[in-house]
Amino acid sequence: SQQGEEDPQALSIQEGENATMNCSYKTSINNLQWYRQNSGRGLVHLILIRSNEREKHSGRLRVTLDTSKKSSSLLITASRAADTASYFCADYTGANSKLTFGKGITLSVRP
Amino acid sequence: GAGVSQTPSNKVTEKGKYVELRCDPISGHTALYWYRQSLGQGPEFLIYFQGTGAADDSGLPNDRFFAVRPEGSVSTLKIQRTERGDSAVYLCASSRSTGAGNTIYFGEGSWLTVV
Numbered sequence: 001s002q003q004g005e006e007d008p009q010a011l012s013i014q015e016g017e018n019a020t021m022n023c024s025y026k027t028s029i030n031n032l033q034w035y036r037q038n039s040g041r042g043l044v045h046l047i048l049i050r051s052n053e054r055e056k057h058s059g060r061l062r063v064t065l066d067t068s069k070k071s072s073s074l075l076i077t078a079s080r081a082a083d084t085a086s087y088f089c090a091d092y093t094g095a096n097s098k099l100t101f102g103k104g105i106t107l108s109v110r111p
Numbered sequence: 112g113a114g115v116s117q118t119p120s121n122k123v124t125e126k127g128k129y130v131e132l133r134c135d136p137i138s139g140h141t142a143l144y145w146y147r148q149s150l151g152q153g154p155e156f157l158i159y160f161q162g163t164g165a166a167d168d169s170g171l172p173n174d175r176f177f178a179v180r181p182e183g184s185v186s187t188l189k190i191q192r193t194e195r196g197d198s199a200v201y202l203c204a205s206s207r208s209t210g211a212g213n214t215i216y217f218g219e220g221s222w223l224t225v226v
Contacts, residue, residue: 030211042115042202042219043154050211088153097209098144098167101153
């Protein structure tokens, strides 16, 4: 079964704009991981944020985590057409050592 | 290898046939996972190996599905008497270990179509 929910389910923006995607989860976690999936391809790992971290950066990516609200957000700054993909958050619980995914967010960046 | 490798990348089989999907994890990774992804959905957990043993197989949908990892490296997902509902992308992933800093890396997936 799917754990959390991503919001929005679909997002369309102009190249150069920022894209913000949100994710919620339901149980206590060890970490939360964001992935990108291009159509018909595998999952590419973007960033991991641990439960004791509040914010993390990687290049144009910024991830925040609010454990009190059981939510996370992924910000992509200065978006590019190549950022068009589906984005998934997945929470990792050490108790059962597995990732639980949401349904994903479809991001379209118009050139 | 550099990443998680899965074969075949595409498989079309007839209903009722037997299928094997192979996963070669990143060298040195002790944890290996199988997920299944249907169109428009997120990946769903099937089974997790720590070393040679299946630590959690709670996601396997029924007894037609079975997975092995006999030497703690390569894993094979086996599906008996395939049904059209088994059509999906089967994703394999691996990680160095478990824990809070554990990054899990995925392969490109095996697309299974049952006709």
